[in-house]
Amino acid sequence: MNAYFEFRNAVKLLCGELALERIPSELAALGSERPLLLSDAVLSKIGTLRLVQQAMESEGCPPAQVYTDIPVDSSLEVVNRIAALYRELDCDALVAVGGGSVIDTAKGVRLVLSQDTDDILALSGVENLPLGAHVPFIVVPTTAGTGSECTGVAVIRNDANGVKMEFLSPFVEPDAAVIDPRMTLGLPPKATASTGMDALCHAIEALTCLQANPLSSAYAMEAIRLIVRHLPEATRRGSNREARFAMALASTMAGIAFSNSMVGAVHAIGHALGGVCHVPHAVAMTILLPHVMAYNAERCAADYARLLPLLVGEERAAATLPAERALAAVEAVRALSARLSELCGLPLSLHAAGVENRLDFPRVAAVAVNDGALIVNPRAAGEEDVLAILNAAF
C-alpha cells in the first residue's frame, strides 16, 4: 500500500427514480436562477435532452439557454466559446447533459469561469489552481461509462496539435450528479457495451495502478462486480431498468475509484489513439484492455487474482490454480468483450474499429508515452512497448 494517499469525492449523488425532477430544487439550493444547459445535437434529436428540460420547466426553472453544439471530440476552443456565451447571457449555473465530451467540456467551462480567465489553455496542470469563484454545476450523465460526473479531471483536445490535454483539479468536480436510469434507456447496444467496457477499464486500472488505495479499490471492486453482472443484459435488453441503473451506478463508482487512484496505460494509449486515429474513447478501451492487462500481468498478479472471483464466479476462481489466476482474469475480460461483440457487433480489433493500417502507430506511441496516465501504470512502458501493444491489438 502507498505510504500516503488522498481520497476525495465531494459530489452529491442524486440517484434513482425521478432523479431528474430534483434538479430544480438542487439549483435553487445552489442559488441559481439562470442555468446554462449544455448538451449535444444527438441527445437533442433523440429526446433525451427534452426529458431534462421538461423536468426543469415543470418546476419553474427553465434554462436561460440551451447549447447543443458540443462536438463528439470537443476542444479547448469550444470551451472558451461557451464560457464567453455564459458571461454574455449572464448565466449563474451550468447543467451538463451528455457523455464524456459534453461533461469534460462543461468541466473546462467551469474552470475558465471560476478562475476568471478567457483561455483554458493557461490553466492546464495538476492540482495547480486555487478554489476560485464558485460556479454552480450539475452533471447528468447519459452513458454508463465515463464516470466523469465524479472525477477531478477533464480531458480536452488541443486543436493546435490534435493532442488531448489533461486538467486535473478537484474544482472541475460538479456540485451534484444526477443518476437517472431514464437517461441511458435509449442508448444503442453498441454504445452501451463499449461505454460499459470503459467503466470496467476505469475500475481495473484504478485497482492496479501505483496510486491505488484501499478506498478507491473498494469502489473499483464493487463497480467490477456490477459491470460483470449487468453489462451483458443492459446490452441485450436496453429497456431493462434494473440493468441500466446498476450500470449507471457502476460507472459512477468506477469514476470515484479512478479519480482517486488514476488510470494507466489503457487510457494513455487510448487517448493517443483518439487524438491521432480518431478511434472513439470507449471503443479504444474495449480493444486495448485485455492487451494491456496481459502486458501488466507480471506486476499485477495478486490484484488480477483478486478480480477473478468477480469475473468468473467464486467456484470457478477457486478451481483455478493460484499461479494461473492472473492470466485467467485477463482471459475472462477477453471473453466478456467477445460475448458483448456477439451481442452487438462491438469491434474487438483496431482494424475492425476502422484503423486502416499501422502507419500512424509510431505517432500514436510517441503521443501515448507523454500522456499523464502512463506515470502510474504498474509497469513502465516506452514507445517500443506501446507499439507492440498496438500491433497486437490491430
Add this chain to the structure above:
Amino acid sequence: MVVALVLRVVHAALTELQRLDSRVRRELEQMPEGMGYAVETGYRAPTLYVRWSGGQLQRCAAAPPAPCCALRLKNLPLAFLFCTGQMGVAQAYARHAFTISGDVADVMKLARLINLVEAYLFPPLITRRIMTDIPPLQVNPLRVYGGIAFGFLCNRYRLSR
C-alpha cells in the same frame, strides 16, 4: 542544503548525460527552443530553473518565461525524500507530492529524464525501490560522476546570463 545540492547535481547530470546517453540526448533535442522547466521545493526553499536553448540545458536564476512547465513539491520534507532517492517520480505523483502548472505531457518528458538521472546516480539497491522498471545504463555511472566532478571544477554549470 541537501535538496539544493541535489538539484544542482541533477542539472549537471543532465548536461553530462546529453553527451553520454542517447535517450537523454534525444529527449532534450526534441524540446522546442526556449522550453523551460521550474522545480520548486516549498516555501523559501531551493529551486532549479532550466531552459533548453542553443542546444544546451541552461540553468537560470529565475523561472523561465513561457513555454515553461513548473513542478512544485508541496513541502520541503517531501522534496528531501524526492531528492535523496527515497521516493521516485511516479511515487511522488501517486502521493500527491507535487503540483504541475503547464502541459502534463511536458512533465512526462521531465519524468523520463529524472528516471534516467536517478538510474545513473543511485545504486540499484535504491532505484529498485523507487522505480517499477530501471532503464538500462548505456555507460558506467562512474563516467557520469567523473564528468560531473570535472564539470563543477571547471565551473561548467554556472548560471547562464
